Structures are given as structure tokens and as C-alpha cells.
Amino acid sequence: MFNRKTATSSMISFESVTKTYPGPSRSAADVVAVRDTSFTVDTGTITVLAGSSGCGKTTLLRMVNRMVAPTSGRVLINGDDIAHMNPVQLRRKIGYVMQHAGLLPHKTVAENIAVVPRLNGASRTEAKRSVDRMLDMVELPADMADRYPAELSGGQAQRVGVARALADEPRILLMDEPFGAVDPLVRTGLQQQLVDIQHELGTTMLFVTHDMSEALRLGHQIILLAEQGRIMQQDSPTKLVEQPANAFVEDFLGLNAVDKTLRTRTTEDGRTMIVDAHGRPAGFLEQA
Amino acid sequence: MNVIQETFNWLVDPQTWSTDGHNMIIRSVEHLQYSALAVTLAALLAIPAGWFMGHTRRFSGVIVGITGAARALPTLGLITLFGLLLGIGLVPPMIALVVLAIPSILAGTYSGISAINTSVIDAARAQGFTTRQLVTRVHLPLGFAMIVGGLRSAFIQVMSTAILAAYVGAGGLGRFIFLGINTQDTPMLLGASIWIMVLVVLVDALFSLGQRFATPTGVRRLHAVPATEPSAG
Numbered sequence: 001m002f003n004r005k006t007a008t009s010s011m012i013s014f015e016s017v018t019k020t021y022p023g024p025s026r027s028a029a030d031v032v033a034v035r036d037t038s039f040t041v042d043t044g045t046i047t048v049l050a051g052s053s054g055c056g057k058t059t060l061l062r063m064v065n066r067m068v069a070p071t072s073g074r075v076l077i078n079g080d081d082i083a084h085m086n087p088v089q090l091r092r093k094i095g096y097v098m099q100h101a102g103l104l105p106h107k108t109v110a111e112n113i114a115v116v117p118r119l120n121g122a123s124r125t126e127a128k129r130s131v132d133r134m135l136d137m138v139e140l141p142a143d144m145a146d147r148y149p150a151e152l153s154g155g156q157a158q159r160v161g162v163a164r165a166l167a168d169e170p171r172i173l174l175m176d177e178p179f180g181a182v183d184p185l186v187r188t189g190l191q192q193q194l195v196d197i198q199h200e201l202g203t204t205m206l207f208v209t210h211d212m213s214e215a216l217r218l219g220h221q222i223i224l225l226a227e228q229g230r231i232m233q234q235d236s237p238t239k240l241v242e243q244p245a246n247a248f249v250e251d252f253l254g255l256n257a258v259d260k261t262l263r264t265r266t267t268e269d270g271r272t273m274i275v276d277a278h279g280r281p282a283g284f285l286e287q288a
Numbered sequence: 289m290n291v292i293q294e295t296f297n298w299l300v301d302p303q304t305w306s307t308d309g310h311n312m313i314i315r316s317v318e319h320l321q322y323s324a325l326a327v328t329l330a331a332l333l334a335i336p337a338g339w340f341m342g343h344t345r346r347f348s349g350v351i352v353g354i355t356g357a358a359r360a361l362p363t364l365g366l367i368t369l370f371g372l373l374l375g376i377g378l379v380p381p382m383i384a385l386v387v388l389a390i391p392s393i394l395a396g397t398y399s400g401i402s403a404i405n406t407s408v409i410d411a412a413r414a415q416g417f418t419t420r421q422l423v424t425r426v427h428l429p430l431g432f433a434m435i436v437g438g439l440r441s442a443f444i445q446v447m448s449t450a451i452l453a454a455y456v457g458a459g460g461l462g463r464f465i466f467l468g469i470n471t472q473d474t475p476m477l478l479g480a481s482i483w484i485m486v487l488v489v490l491v492d493a494l495f496s497l498g499q500r501f502a503t504p505t506g507v508r509r510l511h512a513v514p515a516t517e518p519s520a521g
Contacts, residue, residue, distance in 0.1 A: 092416030102411025106429050106504030116415050148506035
């Protein structure tokens with residue numbers, strides 16, 4: 001699996017994927033979650049799927065580990081159609097982090113992190129080594145290994161979720177609004193940590209969020225989606241901000257919002273203060 | 289001498305318990321065996337069915353229907369019906385007791401499985417658990433306490449009702465109830481009733497203990513300990 005024979009720079013490719021769900025009643029029309037969407041995710045980069053809820057971003061993410069099967073179209077990993085792969089084996093090779101960590105409540109932190117290595121046949125000692133390494137990587141103290149999920153804070157549980165997903169060193173990591181339920185301060189820390197981890201391991205990451213500032217902070221590539229997985233713009237964070245393709249992108253970035261207009265004011269000690277539309281201080285201006 | 293005194297005397301009379309007398313020990317064992325057999329047979333049907341409904345989260349209306357309908361069924365009527373159809377012996381009361389036991393076990397299993405947080409199950413599948421691993425490592429450990437709870441109420445109901453087995457000629461502690469009624473031996477009738485109650489309470493206590501052990505440590509802490517403050521998180 002994931003052999004490099006056809007290795008190109010794109011690790012995951014979506015080829016005109018469509019997903020429809022049966023309507024609420026027999027006579028009702030099918031519900032289209034994603035319609036004819038195509039894009040690629042480059043090896044060793046973070047691609048962020050951003051958009052409002054209901055735009056199909058989670059559906060697209062879950063197609064990669066076959067938690068959702070496309071109604072039509074193909075998903076390729078390193079050029080191989082994943083529809084031909086055993087879903088259980090596929091999932092054991094792909095890390096997955098979700099909004100609610102989904103840790104097994106009757107297992108300790110260590111046992112939760114060791115799940116995938118153990119499923120893949122690692123011995124107890126090998127798994128233990130993975131656990132130690134992962135706890136260190138997500139900066140959790142080693143004595144947390146014997147705690148149960150109920151004894152963790154939201155941020156700690158999410159770190160364990162990331163550790164579990166990375167424990168068997170997958171080449172692909174899927175993240176579905178992983179930091180949506182933690183407070184803003186903790187979230188910033190977790191985002192920075194994720195960037196560091198990605199830099200260290202070179203994992204290919206597909207990250208779903210509705211938070212544009214998170215998308216801009218994490219993504220090498222950002223794919224902004226409208227309803228039914230329609231791609232509004234697919235670009236680097238810089239280009240997205242500098243050259244928004246259309247009004248939808250501008251709106252989503254908040255560029256048109258009145259209260260985003262910033263003004264400057266000179267303070268008594270001669271510094272230049274930036275204030276927002278309501279006159280509230282937003283920071284000081286310094287020459288770069 | 290009043291009835292209470294006579295009942296007490298009957299209960300402590302060695303003749304009541306000895307093998308050449310009323311043989312209450314053997315009858316008690318018989319009674320427990322009937323109950324265990326009925327609950328086991330019911331569990332073989334109801335646990336897989338309850339698991340399926342809890343796992344797919346479908347047909348939950350069936351549970352409500354079956355539970356309601358079965359509670360309304362008169363067990364004595366069922367025993368009479370099956371007795372007429374199948375004759376005297378253990379089979380007719382056993383069928384009736386199995387029918388009696390199914391709803392509690394079905395409801396317990398269904399609740400135990402469907403109460404598991406969907407994100408836990410979703411995460412387990414996404415990590416690459418097979419369906420079998422999902423059942424043995426997630427469903428069973430997390431749903432076990434409630435399954436045992438279902439078995440517990442089923443066993444209690446069956447034990448109380450298993451006296452009716454004697455009505456169609458089988459054994460068990462019901463012998464003394466019917467013999468007591470027919471011979472107007474009130475101390476025997478009352479004594480046997482009290483003894484059944486004592487057994488029911490004992491069995492219930494055992495199950496309660498079992499239910500406690502069936503709850504995994506991490507889940508017990510879920511209810512006992514508030515999450516610690518984010519020191520590192």
C-alpha cells in the first residue's frame with residue numbers, strides 16, 4: 001500500500017467526486033453533499049479545506065479513509081484508487097483526528113495511543129516506545145499515560161487524539177475541526193504544535209475547518225468551498241488574501257466587513273496606535 | 289400460636305430442608321436452575337437482537353412495542369396455553385419464562401449499545417477496528433454494565449414467576465405454594481413465599497455486585513472525578 005511506484009508530488013487526488021445521500025423520504029430528492037469536486041493534496045504539505053458548515057468539507061475528508069464512499073468519482077492515494085483497497089487496512093495507515101477526540105473511555109491514555117500500532121501488530125514493548133515518543137511530541141507529561149480520558153481537560157484530550165493518530169507514523173493525517181472545541185488560547189498552542197510536528201515528520205495533512213484564521217495559520221494550500229463542495233478558490237494563504245478570486249472569498253476572509261477597516265491614531269508618547277471602526281485599540285504600528 | 293409463629297417454625301423445621309422431608313434445598317436449586325435456563329435462553333435471543341438494534345440505531349420502536357406487549361402478557365395464561373398445546377412438564381413454563389425475560393434483556397442491551405458516544409465508535413472505526421473488534425473492544429466493555437442490568441431485572445422477574453412451573457407439574461419452589469394452597473397449609477404457603485423473596489434479594493445483590501465490576505474503571509471515573517484543570521493542555 002502507498003508504494004512509491006507512481007510517486008508524484010500529489011499524494012491524494014480527488015477526481016470528480018460526488019456524494020449524494022437518499023432524501024429524507026422515498027419521494028424526496030436525493031441530498032447532494034458534494035458535486036463533481038476535484039483537487040489534489042501535495043505530499044508533505046498541509047491542505048486546509050475551509051468553508052461554512054454544510055459545504056461538504058467533512059464528507060470530502062472522510063472519503064480519504066473510506067468512512068464515506070463517493071457515489072461517483074475516484075479518490076487516489078499515490079495514484080492508486082482507494083476503492084480497491086481494504087478499508088480496514090487503509091484506515092490503519094491513515095491518522096484521523098476529530099473534533100471530539102473520541103478516545104475509548106475505558107482505556108488509559110497509553111492504551112488509546114497504542115491502539116493503531118497494536119492493530120498493526122506491534123509488540124507491547126514497541127507500542128510502549130511509540131506511546132512515550134508521542135506523549136513527548138505532543139508535550140504531555142509521561143505520567144499522564146495511566147490516566148483515563150475522563151480525567152483530561154479538553155486540550156489534553158485533543159493532544160492525546162493527535163498522539164493516537166500519529167502513533168504509527170502514518171504518511172497521511174486527516175483532521176476534522178480538531179481544535180474547534182478547545183478555548184482560543186489552547187487552540188493557538190495546539191496549532192503551533194501541529195505546524196512543528198508536520199515540519200518534523202513531513203506528514204501529508206488534510207485539515208478541515210470553518211475558521212479562516214486557523215486556515216491561514218496552518219495551510220500551505222487553502223481550498224475554500226461553497227455549498228456542495230464547489231471550489232471557490234484554491235491557493236496559498238498569501239495569494240488568497242492578496243488576490244481573492246471573487247466576492248465569496250472576500251466575504252469569507254472578512255475583507256468587506258465594515259468593522260475590519262483599521263485606522264491609526266498617534267498617542268501622547270508619539271507612537272502610532274491602530275484602532276478599529278469602534279475606536280478600540282487593536283495594537284501599535286511598527287516599521288517592519 | 290399465630291400464623292407468623294407457625295410460618296417461622298415451618299421455615300426452621302429440619303423436616304422442611306432434609307432430603308427425606310420437603311427437600312427445600314433441592315427445590316431451591318431446581319428453582320434457580322429453571323430461572324438460569326430461562327434467562328440464558330432469552331439472552332441468546334435478546335442480546336444479539338438488542339446489539340443489532342443498538343448498533344444500527346434502527347427499529348428502536350420495536351423495543352418499545354415488544355416491551356409493552358410482553359409486560360401485558362399474562363404469564364399464567366401463557367403457561368396454560370403452552371401446557372394445553374405441549375402437555376405437562378418443564379417445556380411450557382420454560383417458554384413462558386423465556387418470553388417474560390426477553391424484554392428486559394433486549395431493552396438493557398439496546399440501551400447499553402446505543403448509549404455509547406457515537407464519536408467513540410466513529411473514531412474506533414476510523415482507526416481501523418474491524419466490526420468484530422468494535423464489538424469485543426468497544427461495544428461489550430462499554431455496554432456490559434447495562435446488559436448485566438437487563439439480565440438482572442430479567443432474572444428477578446423470572447425467579448418470582450418460576451413458581452408457576454409447578455402449576456403444570458414441573459418442580460421448583462412453586463411446589464410449596466400450590467401444595468400450601470391446595471391443602472390450606474398457610475405456614476407452608478407463607479414460608480415458601482418468604483424463602484423465595486429471600487432468594488430474590490440475594491440474587492439481586494449478587495447481580496448488583498456484578499454490575500459494579502462490569503463497569504470499566506475509566507467509565508466509573510467519568511462519573512466520579514471532574515476533569516482536571518488544563519495544566520499542560
